[in-house]
Amino acid sequence: MRFEVACVSLRDAALLMTPLVLQCLFVPVLGQGSEEHTCPPEDYSPKAGVCCNKCHPGFKLVETCNATGQRSNCVPCPQRQFMDKKNFFRYCRTCRRCKEIKKEYEISACTAESNTVCQCKDGYYRYNIDAETYECRKCSQCPSDEEEKHICTPLNNTVCECKKSFYRVNKKCQPSGDPDKVFLVNLIAGIGVLSLVLLVVVVLITYLVTKRFTQNKQLTTPSQPVDTSPETSMVQRDLQTTTDFFFFSNLFLNLFFSSFFSSVFDQPGRGSVQPRPERLSELIYTVLDLVSVPQVKQLVRLLGVRDTEIEQAEMDYRHCREANYQMLRIWAERGAGPSGAGRGGILLHGPLLEELLEKLRVMALGGVAEQLEDTFGIQ
Template sequence: LRIIKTVPCLSRADLADSFVLQASKEKKCPDTDYLSENGICCDQCPKGYKLIEQCHAPGQRSNCTPCPTDQYMENRNFYPNCRSCKRCKRNEIPVTPCQPTQNTICQCVKDYYKFDIDGDTYECRKCKQCGVDEKEKQSCTPESNTVCECKEKYYRFKNKCEPCERQGSSFFKSTMGNSLPVCLTLFLWESKVSIFYTVIRRHATGQWSKQTVNYCTHFYLSLSAPHSHLSIPPAALSDLLYTVLDLVPIQKVKQLVRSLGVTDTEIAQAEMDNRYCREAHYQMLRVWAERKSLAGVGGQGELFDCSLMQELLDKLRKMDLGLAVQELETKYGTL
């Protein structure tokens, strides 16, 4: 007994279409062409043009037409519509007007800078003006805000520059080899410490004078008696790291920790160790903070060197996260 397999009855048109479909799957076109619905390699439209009609036979050309006013196409294409040109936002001006082959390029007007709200959204904000007791460290540009710092013999406290001599002080004398005595002036505010020292100098005339300098050696949050260091408690470090996570957009955390020197292996390990994304990001920042802290004090204790805070603020500025920098400076002070 023979078993005969039956197939559906196909018309010539159906058979022709199936052959074209099979051929189109196997056929490859040059990079400058595209495969049409009819399985033919048609040339793409050039920049600044859109497709009106596909070619109908090999060797024929596609029918393309220029993009209309206020529209553009920046690449070769076979699309039926061009893209709409960008319109500059409030407080923006066009640097380069829209052209058939290029979108509008905008930038903030003078005295305004680009502020990133999130990865895809931004607005132009008024540049910061340095205060009376501040000096300009970095001028405002269309891409970044003004960076201010306290002028000489002033320090930042609660986001204001205060003169050094107005704060009460306690002095700790210390000697360094054969050098002259150095007095440390320590100011303790809440969980923050600013360190100043007064150098007593003796001039050739035999007269003594003193010079107060804003000097950052280490940034510590509490006293540690055995070594006379100021150390940061685990709770305070955790508060700092979680504050950073609150201020940095979640999609930019990995970019931040990589810029701080955390390796991809350490990032992957943090993700494997923690079920929740926030805790994984916290572990990544903790790796950076602990490694740099131990390196800064020769492996003794959990100390937070002020250079770490400065490094963190610098990286945030480079990522255009100016608001995060301002919030951290307000909470922890400017170093």
């Protein structure tokens, strides 16, 4: 048996394969380009070559269409759910609930096409944590040296400004007048009083020393033995009186200098002032009012409270606010030391206050830090 093999030249083979290669290269590209521009903007494509209509607001998708031209199967959102835009989602969004415990009430009920609208109660304003999360915070009260520029509303906190004849220095309102002139007047007055006191002290010391020296010279000579006569006893008493006078004069001058330089040089705007001690409980509750619950744990961790201490506080106090109070109290007691002890009366001193404000700013809560500074007069 003989087998015959047909011979084909390379040129003929190339001519035969060219159409096949071109078809493989261009057909997928043409198909992809046609898919991108098939569906109009109001439709969506569940699969290649098929365009389906989106569901209207207030509806959700149950079943997609099977071919272009058919309609998607959409049904209304269930009760207490909504959808506020065209969609092809299979679930509607849950309506918000206005909560009494969060100091809010309902001003617009939830519908199939819109969410519930809540508003903060009187005396509270809306503080936005992020784009969708907020909490109602108590409106700020203007201090005695300030007045309301804008009253507190459900959307904005109170805005305060200095009263007439007051100006703001280091976030505090001070009586009007040039601070440099006030400083100069205090300095001149202090120097005048100081000069008068020093003059009186020098005159008294000179008088007593001269009197003692004169009496001692009259009663005692180098060749005479020391006696214990009444006159000598009187000189000794004068000497003791002079010594006591020197001691108390020195004490008085020290006290005078310290109070004088403190009153003259601690003027507003001239150097930093150490924050005054505040009662711990008042400060902690203010922090809890200003910082959201999820952020309190982050704050206490930055302040050095250990996770075991946080867990223990949560076990000991079921109420979230009291647990958070205990966490901040652990930090404050640790920093205050034995000198700050005392039930309910711990004093939180300058370094701890500065640490708290610094950590709040690290957490991007600069507004809370500023409000604490305004409330407690921290400069």
